[in-house]
Amino acid sequence: MMNIALIGNPNTGKTSLFNNLTGSYEYVGNWSGVTVEKKVGVFKNGEDQLIDLPGVYTLNPLSKDEGVVTNFFLNEPFEKLLNILDASQLRRNLHLTLQLMEYGAPVIIGLNMLDVAKNRGIQIDIGKLSEALGVTVAPVVARSGKGCDELAELVTGDFVGMGKTNLVYYGKAIEDGILRLANMLDGRVKLPIRWLALQLFEGNSYVKDYLVKYVAIEEIESLILSVADSHFQLSGDKQTLEQVIYRKRSETIDKIVAASASRKDNKKVPLTEKVDMIVTNKFLGIPIFLLMMYFMFMLTFDWLGFPLSDALDAFLSGPVTAGITAALAAAGSSQFINDLILDGIIAGVGGVLVFVPQIFILFFFISLLEDSGYMARVALVMDRLMEAVGLNGKAFIPMMIGFGCNVPGIMAARTIETPKERLMTILLTPLMSCSARLPVYALFVGAFFIQHKALVVLSLYVLGVVVALILAKVFSKTLLKGETSLFVIELPPYRMPQARALWRSTWDKGKGFVKKAGTFIFAGSVLIWLLAYAGPEGANISMDDSYLAALGGIFAPLFAPIGFGTWQASASLFTGFLAKESIISTMNIIYYVPDEASLQGLMAVHYTPLAAYSFMVFILLYIPCLATTATIYKETGSKRWTAFSIGYALLIAYLLSLAIYQGGKLFGLS
Amino acid sequence: MLGKLKAGEKGRIMNISGADKFVRRRLLDLGIAEGSEVCVKCILPFGGPVMIESCGQCIGIRRKEALRIEVERA
Amino acid sequence: MLANLIIGGAIFGYAGWAFYRFIKKSKEGKCAACSIQSSCSSNCSVNQDENLK
Ligand SMILES: Nc1nc2c(ncn2[C@@H]2O[C@H](COP(=O)(O)OP(=O)(O)OP(=O)(O)O)[C@@H](O)[C@H]2O)c(=O)[nH]1
Numbered sequence: 100m101m102n103i104a105l106i107g108n109p110n111t112g113k114t115s116l117f118n119n120l121t122g123s124y125e126y127v128g129n130w131s132g133v134t135v136e137k138k139v140g141v142f143k144n145g146e147d148q149l150i151d152l153p154g155v156y157t158l159n160p161l162s163k164d165e166g167v168v169t170n171f172f173l174n175e176p177f178e179k180l181l182n183i184l185d186a187s188q189l190r191r192n193l194h195l196t197l198q199l200m201e202y203g204a205p206v207i208i209g210l211n212m213l214d215v216a217k218n219r220g221i222q223i224d225i226g227k228l229s230e231a232l233g234v235t236v237a238p239v240v241a242r243s244g245k246g247c248d249e250l251a252e253l254v255t256g257d258f259v260g261m262g263k264t265n266l267v268y269y270g271k272a273i274e275d276g277i278l279r280l281a282n283m284l285d286g287r288v289k290l291p292i293r294w295l296a297l298q299l300f301e302g303n304s305y306v307k308d309y310l311v312k313y314v315a316i317e318e319i320e321s322l323i324l325s326v327a328d329s330h331f332q333l334s335g336d337k338q339t340l341e342q343v344i345y346r347k348r349s350e351t352i353d354k355i356v357a358a359s360a361s362r363k364d365n366k367k368v369p370l371t372e373k374v375d376m377i378v379t380n381k382f383l384g385i386p387i388f389l390l391m392m393y394f395m396f397m398l399t400f401d402w403l404g405f406p407l408s409d410a411l412d413a414f415l416s417g418p419v420t421a422g423i424t425a426a427l428a429a430a431g432s433s434q435f436i437n438d439l440i441l442d443g444i445i446a447g448v449g450g451v452l453v454f455v456p457q458i459f460i461l462f463f464f465i466s467l468l469e470d471s472g473y474m475a476r477v478a479l480v481m482d483r484l485m486e487a488v489g490l491n492g493k494a495f496i497p498m499m500i501g502f503g504c505n506v507p508g509i510m511a512a513r514t515i516e517t518p519k520e521r522l523m524t525i526l527l528t529p530l531m532s533c534s535a536r537l538p539v540y541a542l543f544v545g546a547f548f549i550q551h552k553a554l555v556v557l558s559l560y561v562l563g564v565v566v567a568l569i570l571a572k573v574f575s576k577t578l579l580k581g582e583t584s585l586f587v588i589e590l591p592p593y594r595m596p597q598a599r600a601l602w603r604s605t606w607d608k609g610k611g612f613v614k615k616a617g618t619f620i621f622a623g624s625v626l627i628w629l630l631a632y633a634g635p636e637g638a639n640i641s642m643d644d645s646y647l648a649a650l651g652g653i654f655a656p657l658f659a660p661i662g663f664g665t666w667q668a669s670a671s672l673f674t675g676f677l678a679k680e681s682i683i684s685t686m687n688i689i690y691y692v693p694d695e696a697s698l699q700g701l702m703a704v705h706y707t708p709l710a711a712y713s714f715m716v717f718i719l720l721y722i723p724c725l726a727t728t729a730t731i732y733k734e735t736g737s738k739r740w741t742a743f744s745i746g747y748a749l750l751i752a753y754l755l756s757l758a759i760y761q762g763g764k765l766f767g768l769s
Numbered sequence: 770m771l772g773k774l775k776a777g778e779k780g781r782i783m784n785i786s787g788a789d790k791f792v793r794r795r796l797l798d799l800g801i802a803e804g805s806e807v808c809v810k811c812i813l814p815f816g817g818p819v820m821i822e823s824c825g826q827c828i829g830i831r832r833k834e835a836l837r838i839e840v841e842r843a
Numbered sequence: 844m845l846a847n848l849i850i851g852g853a854i855f856g857y858a859g860w861a862f863y864r865f866i867k868k869s870k871e872g873k874c875a876a877c878s879i880q881s882s883c884s885s886n887c888s889v890n891q892d893e894n895l896k
């Protein structure tokens with residue numbers, strides 16, 4: 100078995116290729132920094148492993164996701180490299196390739212995006228490129244899978260060359276420095292010395308930390324200084340070593356490109372730029388973004404999503420329930436089993452499943468956003484606003500992903516370079532209303548705000564963002580002061596999303612929801628039903644005397660000032676920590692109704708519209724779910740920040756709900 | 770100064786050393802250095818970022834940084 | 844009667860198992876309703892190193 104690492108610049112189609120070669124489905128999107136951790140897959144031959152890595156421009160990292168790649172090179176075993184190049188940006192891509200060849204592992208190059216290059220009038224002579232680098236170059240179209248089988252055969256085959264490790268001559272000073280490092284290490288490290296030395300001279304802190312394990316730090320530092328010094332002595336130019344190395348590589352690359360690529364100017368303005376004139380327009384940028392969001396919510400909650408959910412609800416509470424009832428009767432089941440299944444499982448699981456259409460519509464839009472290339476534009480448009488609160492536009496990407504699910508949103512914060520902004524983004528992403536909170540809104544707007552469904556839901560999403568921005572301002576003024584912020588973002592060309600990829604992406608996100616309904620929500624429903632069925636005085640009692648009522652009753656008074664001091668509300672809030680959807684399934688079981696429509700009717704008795712809104716706001720903000728909390732812990736590595744993220748959310752949720760409920764009452768709302 | 774160019778104007782980068790260290794690194798990663806030709810594609814309002822194009826790729830940077838990059842108008 | 848036992852046993856058995864699995868997975872930061880769920884299998888090495896402070 101071989102380990103083959105997939106590496107290349109960001110957004111060059113590595114993950115698309117990974118999916119094609121391993122038959123898996125990993126997260127693909129049209130912006131830089133989609134993949135933020137290493138992913139392992141098995142080739143279709145069933146033997147060798149392919150490892151997908153985050154995209155990097157060089158092996159000298161600035162951000163955490165880039166650090167994953169450098170760590171991989173330093174600490175993990177692999178046999179071969181598969182380097183993906185973007186044919187339309189050959190020059191910049193080759194900088195990485197040269198570093199990989201210095202590493203000296205067998206390399207194969209996959210030349211991707213040839214269609215884009217062709218549109219730009221760039222012609223690449225694959226034979227010449229391969230000859231110049233001394234490695235095999237294979238053309239592929241990662242998106243459609245063309246050329247992938249040939250590439251798979253090439254990389255898993257036995258004939259993979261190393262390429263020319265000494266392609267670039269860095270001048271006497273640096274070359275001597277490489278030899279001196281080799282002497283210092285004296286065969287104690289397994290990694291290629293030339294590569295280590297060049298990375299060290301470039302200022303790669305990961306490599307430095309690695310070398311410190313073998314050689315005293317003073318020696319390393321004096322080596323770097325003396326190399327820089329002797330470079331200056333020999334050549335008289337004042338450039339830093341990093342600049343010299345970059346320049347030398349560029350010179351080599353210029354030669355390679357001149358020999359292998361040609362360009363005929365094609366004058367027509369690319370479609371991408373025309374679209375950009377509109378969506379990043381001075382005046383239209385933000386309105387267009389808001390309009391698109393509004394459209395998305397109208398479709399999800401009003402035009403399309405609601406009718407579909409209603410139809411599904413009718414189907415579940417009608418034929419499906421009747422069928423199960425009949426089956427149970429035929430099996431001769433007892434009353435206990437009947438109640439468990441009909442009042443517990445069907446109410447709980449069915450209550451969540453009816454929202455599947457709406458969830459899928461939302462995910463479809465998120466996928467569309469991700470795959471089209473608009474995501475990076477949103478970051479650009481939002482940067483001014485984000486800067487004002489101490490973040491940068493890139494932090495908006497994790498937040499948008501957080502609308503689907505907070506967990507990948509928090510992961511995506513890895514691409515943010517400055518630690519302070521990254522931490523803030525991690526802490527604030529849970530305020531983005533994830534899809535699991537959507538059923539709660541759908542239920543309540545259906546019951547109380549029929550006329551303005553989409554608008555009310557939109558107001559909640561916007562509220563989440565606004566609260567996040569305000570808190571960002573507060574945090575950056577108090578807890579997380581200092582540090583300059585940095586914003587450079589690559590804006591990829593727009594790509595027409597393909598139906599198949601869009602569907603895959605939507606399905607992949609949505610199926611988790613369905614799966615969760617069948618597993619956790621199922622289990623939770625059984626448990627909740629049991630707790631509501633039994634009480635201190637025995638089984639099959641009135642629900643108000645159940646364990647669940649007792650449990651919820653303890654905390655109910657706390658929620659009275661914010662409008663929902665019933666044991667039912669507090670009991671459902673508890674289950675919400677495990678997974679937000681279970682709020683809905685708990686309510687369905689507690690209020691003990693056959694379908695969504697009658698639940699909405701019953702709601703009107705227990706809540707006023709004002710209390711309902713207050714409840715929705717509370718649900719929006721009150722706590723990150725268990726999985727999100729665990730991810731925050733994993734990503735920050737700090738128990739304190741994890742506890743903080745829970746604590747501040749509870750506090751803000753309570754205060755805001757209090758203000759809304761009491762304030763609303765003052766203004767005579769109810 | 771790159772930040773002074775209007776949308777649609779082109780220039781060649783003369784000196785980039787005034788910009789923030791990390792911004793410079795990122796621009797270098799993207800292949801933008803002294804001598805690169807750039808074209809300002811659009812400028813966002815309220816002192817927001819500028820979108821520039823170089824060698825067929827578009828990049829967004831803050832106005833503040835753009836004002837520290839010297840260009841020669843082309 | 845037998846049917847009751849079988850159905851009841853299956854439901855409670857499955858529920859217990861699903862509950863246990865979910866808590867275990869969530870604790871690792873894996874979100875069951877989450878888009879990268881299937882791919883979270885790899886351990887990530889972000890906090891093994893603290894050199895990018
Ligand atoms: N036109 C064209 N688009 C492609 C091709 N291959 C991939 N893409 C698109 O390029 C975008 C980026 O693809 P990914 O596979 O996510 O790229 P990546 O290299 O994994 O990106 P990071 O994980 O961010 O480093 C997606 O929108 C793909 O659909 C191709 O051959 N031609």
Ligand SMILES: [Mg+2]
Pocket residue numbers: 113114115126127133134152153154
């Ligand atoms: Mg990727």
